[in-house]
Amino acid sequence: MDFAAGGRLEVRITAADVGKRVSVRRVVQEPGDPLKFTDTVGVLTSWDNGVLMITRRTGEAVRIEESALVAGKVVPAAPARRRGPSASYEELARVAARAWQPVESERLGDWELRAASGFTRRANSVLPLGDPGRPLDAALTAVRDWYGRRGLPAYVQTATGAEGTQEALCAELAARGWTREVSAEQRVASLAPVADLDADVDGVRLSRSVDEAWLRRYQRFQVPGPHVLKVLGAGPSVWFASVPGAAGGPCAAIGRCVVDGRWAGFMAVEVDETVRRRGLATKIMVALARRALEEGASAAWLQVEAHNGGALALYDGMGFQLHHAYHHYREPGGAV
Incomplete structure (x- = not known):
């Protein structure tokens, strides 16, 4: 963490930094326990009504009260962890989708709704590469209706940990009660x-x-x-x-x-x-x-x-x- 003049920790982030990768330190104290501090690194996905939401690389959303902050700063994007070929998330997502195609699909703006009678989540989930063309709540209603007509639960496939991925969407889904059932790694x-x-x-x-x-x-x-x-x-x-x-x-x-x-x-x-x-x-x-x-x-x-x-x-x-x-x-x- 950065120190302000005089050696004190300083909160150097604001709500204007939503969407950026940040590192924050907050105080954690239970009644009767000594004062403790914990650090969180991830994408600042929201800052509303005194509450920050930070989504870690794993997709976990961390809720932090603004009053608990003792330090915070914007940090560079995570360094590449691969030695394999260079590729954007979107390129790999589209390649993977072509390799595991659904029986039927339909566009919702830039989102693709995919179904295959329930055979694997990959072929029965939304691939949200871009803007659905309507507010998120309206898009999710359309998604649920589309899968409901097919007798299937609605799934949205998201990604974290690479440039262009969807930490913010993960946080929005979690806030609306969507449950993350499966996480996996794409490797190159x-x-x-x-x-x-x-x-x-x-x-x-x-x-x-x-x-x-x-x-x-x-x-x-x-x-x-x-x-x-x-x-x-x-x-x-x-x-x-x-x-x-x-x-x-x-x-x-x-x-x-x-x-x-x-x-x-x-x-x-x-x-x-x-x-x-x-x-x-x-x-x-x-x-x-x-x-x-x-x-x-x-x-x-x-x-x-x-x-x-x-x-x-x-x-x-x-x-x-x-x-x-x-x-x-x-x-x-x-x-x-």
Whole structure:
């Protein structure tokens, strides 16, 4: 924190700094406890009626009483935490959306409303890249009505932690009672080092379509209806990888890759728990990466839930680095 003349802490932010990244210190004291101070760094998303809302990189919204402030200042944007290819949030969000397409969609200003009969939140959520063309409350009402007509809960997909992301929207949704159900990381890497990993890929089968054995290994649905097959099969250039399992049974390992210009997106990488830690996930990734290189891709991305320690360790070893976090906010009181 900065000190004012004479060595005293000073609050150097005002309501005019809403939208900027700030660092604040506040006093925290419970009855009977000694005086304590705590620091918060994030985007100042609102300052109304004596209350500040600061959204951290993780998407957590912190409520701070103005009267508790003892210091505060505007700070530079967070340094890049990746060694992979440079990309804006919007570029990656659009690439990811093309790799996991809904069955139906509709525009609401610059927002895209997406639905696929409930198969995955990514294909059944709003992608809010820009202005919905109406006040936020009116936009959220339209969103809830659109999903309600389809018998689906309304979700809004937001992001934090990269330039152009949506800390302010996270705070607005939370203030309106929307619940953040899932948070995950979008990671990026150079593609060639993944393809160059030492892995015997002779046993990996690549195909433009899925078969029954691949679908039986995939764990994200109960019945593979036409909406599931449409989502899995859609994208600029889609490849499926598999390692055969027991005769007549599901695959031992699977994966999916979508090549889109310079980007190769990896998803649906799953391995039978009885044969894990044998390098099958690495083989799947390497085989798909080599095919993507042949199609002209040079950069890689994937999405992984933050609590999936095994997957994070695998991708860390391949050079994938955090680009941003994304979150799904569910409407208050929405139908299950």
